[in-house]
Amino acid sequence: MRGNFLPRVRWRVGRGPLKLVGLLGLAIAALLLPFVAPDPATTNIAVFTVMYIGLATAWNIMGGYTGYISLGHAAFFGFGAYGLGLMLVHLNITPGYAPFVLVPVAGLLSALLAVGIGWIALRTRAATFVIVTIAFMFMMQLLAENLVKVTGGGGGLGLPYSHDWGGDFFNTPYYYAMLLLAVLGLFVSWWIRRSKFGLGLLAIRDDEDKALAVGVPTRAFKLTAFVISAALVGMIGGVYAYYVTYIYPQFVFDPLIGISMVLMAFLGGLGTLSGPVIGAVLLEPAQLEFAYRLGASRLYLVFYSAVFLLVILLLPRGIVPSAAELLNRRRARTVVS
Amino acid sequence: MTLVLEAAALGILTGGVYALMASGLTLIFGVMRIINVGQGALVILGAYLSFAFFRSWHLDPLLTLVITMPLMFGLGVILQIVFIRPLKTDREALSVLVTYALALGIEGALGYVFTTNYVQLRAWYETASFAVFGFHITYVYVFGFLLCIAILGALFLVLYRTSFGGALRATMLNRTAAQLIGVDVDRVSAIAFGIGVATAAAGGVVFGITNAFNPGSHYDLISRLLTIIVLGGLGSLRGAIIAALIMLVTEDITAVVISPVWATFVFFVILVVVLIFRPQGLFGVRVRDRI
């Protein structure tokens, strides 16, 4: 039997060929979306939804697997965004497809930042870790605001953009770039989940001292997970900057971006592969819609807060684990009867 | 040099306000092992409540505390019962998210009611000043400082001189053991949360007189408050007070010596340096659970 020792397996809905067909269908739908629904309003929502699938999946590698909740992942998002933006401006890159090649470099920059932040933040245990990550995010925001000569400060940073892409096509390259990063994130997350490394991360989540006692190099593992997660987030931040073409410190080092990926991972199911995807697909379009309709009155924040509270109080384990449990129970019942 | 001394004096006076807000936060952590990320939003809510009374009834901002502190205490108790108490598993992580969500809700509601324009509480002592040794010190800082000393003093009296304080300190030391000796931990938690939120009301008034604020101001505030309690050591009241003073004095001195734009940054730099050498903070106890 395939992988019967992984408890998450029981949470996957569907098995064997059925699952494969389902996944294939989803992949084709995702690939064809810009052709089926080419109008910019729709593809814009698609770009952001896929962006959050990637962000929530990347966050989950640290927060879901190790249980260390980072509320400051926007630090890596913004660092990647500014990293790419500054490279484009200073290296005189011709807009078009060339900037996408630099996205991995933006990820690398974020990974380096994560080594430094992680080295300090991971000296502390869970409660303090949360706070230290928030503090680092605000530190990065302040740096972006204060280093006016480098970043342009609060006035923002403009990126070159391609004049060739227009109309219905404008969003398409960004959509595929985001999709590629989301798929990469999912692949990395899946790989880790089935590796010895991933099992070590889950052990840390359950009981860190015990993990240490059975030889798991906890600090190295935590730091590696943190850096991988940050690299993915940084790359997504890079594509985001190129997409929106103008970035401001408070809108990329934005605590709301940091909390959104956390909420999506929680809603879908912490530590599961499909959870962050489901969370992002459910929440991001709704969030965009509310921000669009109620943005001026700030009421969308109240909506967001209400969803958040309902999720945590009613579904503290998230949709995927709760649904799987329900399914298992029903299956067990049919077996008994 | 005079400028630096003046900045230091101002730092101590404003540090008192932060000490009060942070002690509410660290008290909540100590009793419940949860981090109230909504403390900043509650401070802003307190400031807006005072602002509302001040605007409609022309009450002196400091006097509004007579109304807002009990109100906020009640709100805190309700929030604890409705949102914190139901969390059974993974409390530490989930409570961060719940209180974050509360902060967003408060921010959104305040934005709806009061718009996002900046406002400030006004009073005669906001601009009037007096001179000591050639420094000009505005009355509001002195009043705010005295208020904070008074409230902190009252808090310490409750903690160390009443039976409720004993129960509360027992809960901080060991929740399970406190339960075993008959402390109603749920009740203590609700009241502690109420006290923590009430300190936010008091902090909010002083913050609102000394700063222009809008519903989004809570991000800046909470990042400072969290930094202070981590620096002081989570759950340590003494640590929170000393850390608040250190932070604000350094910040104000940086503002005059280097530049105001770097003042807040230095705040975080201190935190990072301290964490490298003392991950548990200045007065924290190193946690290594159950070995």
Add this chain to the structure above:
Amino acid sequence: MSLLEISALTKRFGGVIAVDGCSLSVADRSITGLIGPNGSGKTTVFNLVTGFIPRDSGEVRFKSRPIAGLGPDRIYGLGIGRTFQLARIFPRLTALENMLVPVRRAGLRAVLSHGQWRHERERAMEMLDFVEIAHVAGTLGGALSYGQRKLLELAAVMMAAPELVLLDEPAGGVNPALLERISEHIRKLNRQGVTFLLVEHNMSFVMNLCDEVVVLHQGKAIASGKPKAVRENPAVLDAYLGT
């Protein structure tokens, strides 16, 4: 030949001296019992040897190699395993996954190796079979009974084939039938070449199982030798009855 050599080990907690110049040795392939009244420093010695808390002074040698100052994960990698009081396992992992967590000298390749680790799984199932809990391999750790957790913890520690295993109260909170099974497993593993050092309050368990007994009192080793000799040592009686 001694496998573990502790000399003049000292640890203070604030003003309290928990371990006070403690010296003892554990013979290769022995089952050594570490006994002493409550608060005599037994668990602290365990935590010092396994690197969970840093020592103030003194030396710990494993196979003549100094190990004090290394982290717990490194020490486990060198071949010293340990269990905890009250059996600690990973509650949200299955019993089989619990068995697969232990890492010994994990290189990058081993860590990133992907898939089912067929060989390790077979070994894990064998070990679970050995302690007679193979039937709960797919059950989450948190759903196991206390006795099953005790057995799982012992089996999991053995996964990286340690040469020395420190057991912290293996008999604590265990019913007599299970106790008999646990001592049987320890004896069998010992015959296969594993050395044990165990802290235990159950004297008949210690006297029956151990080849050597070391008595700790106020952070010092005050006596050691064969169980029978130690039992009749007047200094030991003094320590237990209070002086």
